[in-house]
Amino acid sequence: MYRAAARERGFTLSGRFLAGARLSFELQERFGREYLAELGCSFGQAWSNWPAMMTREGTRTTYSPVKHVLLNAFFQLPAERRGAFVYRTPGKRLTDVTELDPRLARMVKKEAVRLLKTGRTGTVESVLRATGHWELFRHNRDQFPQTNAEVLAFRKTDASERKSGGRAVHAGRLRAIAEGRQKPFRTWSQRPKRERSGSEE
Structure with missing residues (x-):
C-alpha cells in the first residue's frame, strides 16, 4: 500500500525504482526533525531509515503505530517539494x-x-x-x-x-x-552469628 502510494506521488527513479531516500527526506522536511525526535521516530541519513524501509516490497519488519500514522498522514498531505535533495555517490558517509x-x-x-x-x-x-x-x-x-x-x-x-x-x-x-513495602536488608554485622557462620551452635 505504501509502495503504491509512493509511486502515485512520483517518488520513482528511472520509472521503476522507488526513490525511498527522497521520500524520507521530504517527510522529514515536512514534519521537522525535532517533532520526529519527540515522537521517537527520528532518523539520520535519508539513505537508511524507517520511511524508506516501510515502502519496500515484502518487508517483514514490524513498525510502531506512530510511524504508520506519520507515513499515512504524509501521503494524505498535498504534494509539496521542500528543500533540495540530491542522491549522493556511493561510499562511506560521515554523520554530522x-x-x-x-x-x-x-x-x-x-x-x-x-x-x-x-x-x-x-x-x-x-x-x-x-x-x-x-x-x-x-x-x-x-x-x-x-x-x-x-x-x-x-x-x-x-x-x-x-x-x-x-x-x-x-x-x-x-x-x-x-516505599515502605519491604523491610530493609540487614547488613552482615546485623545478622545472627549462626546465620553469619552458616554452622549450628
Missing part, C-alpha cells in the same frame, strides 16, 4: 555529530524521564538503543559531550540499573524498601 549531539542528548534525557515515570530501570546501552544511536555513540563517545553529560546524569538516577542494584528483581526490592 555536531548537529546530532544536542538532539541525542535530549532523547537520552527523555528516555530517562520515561523510565523514572514508569518505575522501570535500564542500562546506558538500552537507553541509547531506544534512540537508535547506540553503536554510533559507543564508538565515538568523545564526540558527543552533551550526550555524555546526559548519560552521566542518567547513571545517578534511580532509573539506572547500576544505581538501583543491577538486576530488575533487586531493583524492585530496593524500590519496595524505599
